[in-house]
Amino acid sequence: MKIAITGGAGFIGSGLALELQKDHEILIIDKMSSNELLDNGNLECFGHFKNLLDFDGELYVGDIRDEKTLQKIKNFKPDVIFHKAAISDTTVYNQNKILTTNLNTFKDFIELSIDINAKLIYASSASVYGNQPSPQKVGVEDPKNPYAFSKLMMDKIARKYYDKAHLVGLRYFNVYGKGEFYKN
Numbered sequence: 001m002k003i004a005i006t007g008g009a010g011f012i013g014s015g016l017a018l019e020l021q022k023d024h025e026i027l028i029i030d031k032m033s034s035n036e037l038l039d040n041g042n043l044e045c046f047g048h049f050k051n052l053l054d055f056d057g058e059l060y061v062g063d064i065r066d067e068k069t070l071q072k073i074k075n076f077k078p079d080v081i082f083h084k085a086a087i088s089d090t091t092v093y094n095q096n097k098i099l100t101t102n103l104n105t106f107k108d109f110i111e112l113s114i115d116i117n118a119k120l121i122y123a124s125s126a127s128v129y130g131n132q133p134s135p136q137k138v139g140v141e142d143p144k145n146p147y148a149f150s151k152l153m154m155d156k157i158a159r160k161y162y163d164k165a166h167l168v169g170l171r172y173f174n175v176y177g178k179g180e181f182y183k184n
């Protein structure tokens with residue numbers, strides 16, 4: 001298959017790309033780390049070239065908020081899009097910044113996946129549950145920060161497209177492993 005991975009130079013996305021490239025053609029989309037900092041002093045983007053030293057597919061450096069980036073994915077004609085690109089920092093309180101990056105772009109990705117008949121698998125987050133007691137349940141969410149709120153709003157949009165798009169949202173809990181080093 002042809003597979004596009006947004007956020008593919010990040011922690012989870014790069015692991016996914018390195019595994020999937022064994023059997024599939026991969027396009028990674030990532031803005032990559034720069035000197036841009038968020039209000040809390042942390043890096044805006046964690047995409048790092050060292051995560052991709054063993055990557056053999058195509059890397060396109062672009063912003064998911066940019067029309068040119070969407071066009072790049074469209075031209076690649078993926079069978080599946082793994083949408084991982086996001087501001088993944090839960091301590092960011094600049095609501096405008098996090099929601100324009102994580103939320104506004106999401107509808108574009110759903111529309112794009114419908115348009116090109118690709119499956120869309122996107123990263124939601126267990127943070128949507130906040131401090132709910134275990135066992136946490138879908139439908140009982142209580143986001144405590146703008147990041148978690150952005151993910152919950154993505155899930156709500158996804159539900160609206162349930163009949164029209166082939167999409168799956170994964171509420172990852174705390175992921176651990178190789179490649180996280182570059183998130184500092």
Ligand SMILES: NC(=O)c1ccc[n+]([C@@H]2O[C@H](COP(=O)([O-])OP(=O)(O)OC[C@H]3O[C@@H](n4cnc5c(N)ncnc54)[C@H](O)[C@@H]3O)[C@@H](O)[C@H]2O)c1
Nearest residue numbers: 007010011012031045046047063064085086088123172175
């Ligand atoms: N790591 C976890 O424990 C965890 C838990 C729950 C959900 N998630 C979600 O899974 C996904 C991947 O998480 P991660 O831990 O790999 O985070 P990460 O920060 O390492 O990866 C996100 C990637 O997106 C890129 N990116 C950010 N803004 C972008 C933009 N505007 N345009 C293009 N690329 C951009 C970054 O450069 C980075 O490479 C994220 O959506 C995150 O919210 C992660």
